[in-house]
Amino acid sequence: MAMLCSRTALRRLQPICVSQLKVAEGLTSSTPREMSTLPRVYVTRQIPPEGLKILRESGKVQFELWDSDDISVPRKELLQRVRGVDGLLCVLTEKIDAELLDAAGPNLKVLSTMSVGFDHLSLDQLKKRGIRVGYTPEVLTDSVAELTVALLLTTSRRLVEATHEAKTGGWGTWRTLWLCGYELANSTVGILGLGRIGVAIAERLAPFKVKKFIYTDVAPRPELASIINAEYVSFDELAKQSDFLAVCCALTPETKEICNKNLFSKMKNTSIFINTSRGGVVNQEDLYQALSTGQIAAAGLDVTVPEPLPTNHPLFTLKNCVILPHIASASYTTRNAMSALAANNLLLGLQGEPMIKELKL
């Protein structure tokens, strides 16, 4: 596994990175003097080209990267590579905790994560050390909302089962109740955690003739709710009334496993449960029970605990559970926009400017 800028990466990264590589490897006499004074940055993943281009062409940082998108940087390697850096650009697979921040040391002033979620960051530790944090909301809203709708329809209309049957000889005569699912028309759609993504999902579902949108959150969010004409209800009412329940809340200590047997036991046995936020908000054993006993009709998950979910996990044995490998924001446009935003947040932070999207710690 190549670290720093490997030969293949160098071909992609163009000449400026060659001099950055020299800096990263230890200065050579031919390296321009000013390069050695540029802030040092470690990038924990081969991020999409837009972001790398911004870093490369800025002339404002020298960076090393973990030159792979297929394998995440091993923890030991990461702990070594971050030593003494001024900035860190990470993705959601890296746990940024006290151990890592200690390894990085006092130079670290800016962390930029290429994700909207920040449950992989120890915010209290970052705050304590005065490290500013950038993240990538909004640029992924459309992509995540699209995928959520796709997953909802795939799950409710049993598309995975259907293609499997068609391919494997299960397709006999046309049958009156075979592979029947549940439709959105006249349904009640519930949103657990109403933010930009929840609104975007509802906007896309409304043309399917949904009868009513309901939501719950720590408190009513009238401005957002008015965009989609959604009614604020209690957690229990959300469970009871929703024909489709979309989980859109962030993973926090308060929301950890909030979707558990208490929720599933109140849902209708015709209801569809969809999660594109974080796997940690669901108690997967309780979900398995609810699905396997017919307490709820089906579930579509883009996120699980752990990720990847082992292929022998019981949830994979269920026909009424559709599992995707955390791809909600995976469109070329969105991933490039996230990469660019993460790079710009980092550069702005290192210059002491307000970031485009900065977390308030």
Ligand SMILES: O=CC(=O)O
């Ligand atoms: O899950 C994806 C993200 O947090 O951006």
